Amino acid sequence: MPPSRPGDNRNTPAKTAPAALHQQLGHVASLLMQVRAGASLPDALARVPAPLRAGCQALGFHVMRWRGSAEAVRKALAPRAPPPPVDALLTSALTLMWPLESPPYPAHTLVDEAVKAASRLAPRSKGFVNAVLRQALREGAALQEMAQHTAEGRFNHPAWWVRRLQKDWPQHAAGILKAAQQHPPMTLRANARRGGLAALGPGLDAAGMAWQPLSLPQNASPEHRPLPALAQAAALTQAVPVERIPGFSEGDWSVQDAAAQLAAPLLLKGLQASPVCRDATHRPRILDACSAPGGKTAHLLELLDCELLALDADAQRLERVAETLQRLGLGGTGAAHVELRAADARRVQDWWDGRPFDAILLDAPCSASGIVRRHPDARWLRRDSDIIALGQIQAELLDALWPLLKPGGCLLYATCSVFKAEGQEQIDAFLQRQALPASTVDAGSPGHLLPLVDNEAALADMAASGKPPACDGFFYALLHKPPPA
Numbered sequence: 460m461p462p463s464r465p466g467d468n469r470n471t472p473a474k475t476a477p478a479a480l481h482q483q484l485g486h487v488a489s490l491l492m493q494v495r496a497g498a499s500l501p502d503a504l505a506r507v508p509a510p511l512r513a514g515c516q517a518l519g520f521h522v523m524r525w526r527g528s529a530e531a532v533r534k535a536l537a538p539r540a541p542p543p544p545v546d547a548l549l550t551s552a553l554t555l556m557w558p559l560e561s562p563p564y565p566a567h568t569l570v571d572e573a574v575k576a577a578s579r580l581a582p583r584s585k586g587f588v589n590a591v592l593r594q595a596l597r598e599g600a601a602l603q604e605m606a607q608h609t610a611e612g613r614f615n616h617p618a619w620w621v622r623r624l625q626k627d628w629p630q631h632a633a634g635i636l637k638a639a640q641q642h643p644p645m646t647l648r649a650n651a652r653r654g655g656l657a658a659l660g661p662g663l664d665a666a667g668m669a670w671q672p673l674s675l676p677q678n679a680s681p682e683h684r685p686l687p688a689l690a691q692a693a694a695l696t697q698a699v700p701v702e703r704i705p706g707f708s709e710g711d712w713s714v715q716d717a718a719a720q721l722a723a724p725l726l727l728k729g730l731q732a733s734p735v736c737r738d739a740t741h742r743p744r745i746l747d748a749c750s751a752p753g754g755k756t757a758h759l760l761e762l763l764d765c766e767l768l769a770l771d772a773d774a775q776r777l778e779r780v781a782e783t784l785q786r787l788g789l790g791g792t793g794a795a796h797v798e799l800r801a802a803d804a805r806r807v808q809d810w811w812d813g814r815p816f817d818a819i820l821l822d823a824p825c826s827a828s829g830i831v832r833r834h835p836d837a838r839w840l841r842r843d844s845d846i847i848a849l850g851q852i853q854a855e856l857l858d859a860l861w862p863l864l865k866p867g868g869c870l871l872y873a874t875c876s877v878f879k880a881e882g883q884e885q886i887d888a889f890l891q892r893q894a895l896p897a898s899t900v901d902a903g904s905p906g907h908l909l910p911l912v913d914n915e916a917a918l919a920d921m922a923a924s925g926k927p928p929a930c931d932g933f934f935y936a937l938l939h940k941p942p943p944a
């Protein structure tokens with residue numbers, strides 16, 4: 460087994476006893492078939508028997524990360540596709556030859572266990588699976604070469620995704636694609652209403668959990684815009700189940716990526732600059748238009764006394780906002796007043812009481828192309844046409860919500876995407892539609908944040924330190940509505 464890297468113990472194939480691997484491989488082949496048929500990995504995992512789920516999740520994440528290379532090799536070595544279950548098993552086993560420099564299992568274990576899995580799944584395919592895997596192992600370094608011939612094989616992402624990144628980020632596409640293969644750090648946010656990092660950090664120390672305060676890398680914004688400090692962010696050296704974090708169930712901590720932790724401070728910054736907040740006694744009225752599962756809603760409420768309306772079109776997901784706020788002790792008593800409402804934010808007539816908002820957070824539905832290291836199945840589930848459909852919804856949300864903002868108020872548009880169509884191009888088109896000047900966008904707006912591994916030196920440094928890129932890909936535009944003349 461390779462040494463485990465920081466923060467990867469949830470997503471790395473578990474150090475299972477070899478005897479269990481063949482059993483897991485059978486389930487993982489089924490996961491792959493379900494994702495190929497359009498199911499999300501979490502939905503497919505929910506159907507795995509509970510005792511095997513954690514191990515299968517780790518393997519399933521690995522399969523999604525290396526699926527492109529493994530499929531290319533399967534096609535090269537066995538051009539006639541075997542029946543779908545055998546193909547899924549073989550492909551899953553082939554992914555376990557990557558990363559080539561440190562595969563998760565010794566070669567002989569992998570072959571033996573895959574053959575055992577085949578004898579349970581489709582006994583007549585045993586010899587075939589054995590032969591293909593042994594040939595793949597014999598070919599050694601040539602495996603990499605076999606995988607190079609298609610974009611999927613080379614980059615482990617669909618070809619349209621690679622093309623889009625190369626068009627949007629000619630300098631950075633390779634780095635973004637490499638970053639997507641990394642295991643993300645486990646990043647926490649200390650509850651500012653419980654004293655924040657200064658008060659809660661020692662609890663991690665006392666529990667023997669190594670951690671460090673997290674700031675965003677200076678090259679995260681390709682435009683080199685200065686990024687706000689992350690006052691409450693901590694990266695754990697080793698990921699742990701949340702129940703082990705001291706005070707988690709009492710609401711001291713949340714799990715939230717560093718890039719996502721910028722939303723609340725940015726909206727606050729917008730409000731502080733706004734003439735609507737000149738009166739210090741004024742309690743701002745805020746709309747969180749796409750709030751579920753509530754990570755940014757909670758952060759806002761930790762930082763600000765306000766009146767907040769949290770909407771989401773998905774009533775079930777909205778329940779998770781209520782649970783999050785309950786756990787964090789932000790349920791709407793005291794300084795904050797919170798209302799949760801299931802509604803399509805675009806259908807203003809269904810939910811708006813006519814009172815304008817001082818600030819709006821629009822964390823819009825998007826491709827999630829910035830968070831693929833955390834959700835490695837997303838890249839295989841999306842289609843290029845989704846980007847156009849999602850772009851349409853993002854534009855409709857912007858157009859519907861802008862009139863609800865007080866003159867002088869601010870709107871923070873956010874997506875966890877690295878595609879410009881969901882970021883800068885969306886905002887440029889909005890400004891044009893609404894005939895707004897470029898100065899509507901705050902000069903300190905971060906724009907695109909990239910999970911960068913964008914040059915060989917950074918890559919080597921990352922490999923040496925074992926540190927993954929510190930933030931997910933995100934886009935933020937802070938917009939100020941012109942004040943009344």
Ligand SMILES: C[S@@+](CC[C@H](N)C(=O)[O-])C[C@H]1O[C@@H](n2cnc3c(N)ncnc32)[C@H](O)[C@@H]1O
Nearest residue numbers: 749750751752753754755772773803804822824
């Ligand atoms: C990126 S997620 C929001 C994440 C959330 N802000 C957080 O930090 O936890 C986008 C959310 O938008 C919701 N959504 C999609 N279309 C919507 C619409 N038309 N109106 C309101 N919510 C919508 C989805 O259900 C999803 O929960």
